[in-house]
Amino acid sequence: MTHELDDLFAAARKAEAPGDDLVARVLADAAAVQAEAATRTAPSGGGWMSGLVSGIGGWFGAGGLVAATTAGLLIGFYAPDTVDTVLGGQLSELGLVTQDDLMPGLAYLLPGEGG
Known part of the structure; x- marks a missing residue:
């Protein structure tokens, strides 16, 4: 395999x-594209929210960002052992979750509950 790569x-x-x-044609084309991009103006209307949403990839990007943020908060809020229980122990089988209780559950945060 390495001999093939060396030959390549x-x-x-x-x-x-x-x-x-x-090279001259590529540079001329690049200059034309840059000049065209510089003359474009931002679409009027929509306000700051429209600019923000278009900056992260439109509504598809915003939806993906919301889904990833929600999943991250939920996984961070619930202890990994709870997530492992919901997934049927798949994380333990892969060795991603051990039995160390380094992060107590929600019961320890509530007054009068927990240990």
Whole structure:
């Protein structure tokens, strides 16, 4: 496998550099795209919320961010052993959750309950 990669890299090193005309065309195209992007204006209306949502990928991005945030809060709020119980012990089988009780459950946070 490594010999194949070495041969591939050696062939890439021997390849010719792109010509000056190709580099000039690529740079001219890049300059045209930059000039077009500079002349565009932000869509008017919508307010700051529209700008924020479009900045994170639109409503699909916002939905994914909300789902990930909610899942992170729920997993962080409930102790890993509770999540493991809900998943039927799959995390314990993979060795991701041990029996150490380093993070007490919600009962320890409520007055008059817990140990």
